[in-house]
Amino acid sequence: DAMVIQNPRYQVTQFGKPVTLSCSQTLNHNVMYWYQQKSSQAPKLLFHYYDKDFNNEADTPDNFQSRRPNTSFCFLDIRSPGLGDAAMYLCATSSDATNEKLFFGSGTQLSVL
């Protein structure tokens, strides 16, 4: 019953080598979020899309970009990954702008070598 699907589950990249993480949803939710979660820390919101409107958090590094080509898909692009970008990246969706009933994907664990 996977409703928010993230691929791949584990991603290994090299220092400085661009990497893209993907998220798809079958819920037809209009809001999609990307969270970064480092070990033993709270998930941190990077940005979100309300439909096609992109909303970046003030402290999200420029190294992180996102694309949402349609309702179902959202991508996280890390242009030049550093060692500090190694983390779990969680995609989530919700049906409106109030963050209620967030549905999370299983996450992509990113390693940077």
Added chain:
Amino acid sequence: GENVEQHPSTLSVQEGDSAVIKCTYSDSASNYFPWYKQELGKRPQLIIDIRSNVGEKKDQRIAVTLNKTAKHFSLHITETQPEDSAVYFCAASPNDYKLSFGAGTTVTVRA
């Protein structure tokens, strides 16, 4: 912005005992407080939530209490079972796009 602190970071309880996790928040405008459970290797899932117009909410063995004056809220799990072992996250939302999470509590239920 909203800052959510969660305690304890780890909690070990005997099966059948109760577990309590506490969170404090900083933004008095926050009015929505969900709790998420994340089992090892699985996605975070909403287990219970409460709005600021309610002081307590219960769902079977799980309950959440909210003290708006003190800006803290707590998760109570009674009659704990091994399947309750997981990481629990509290969160607070000031009714905008931001859901601020606590750092999580790793709960271990000993058989």
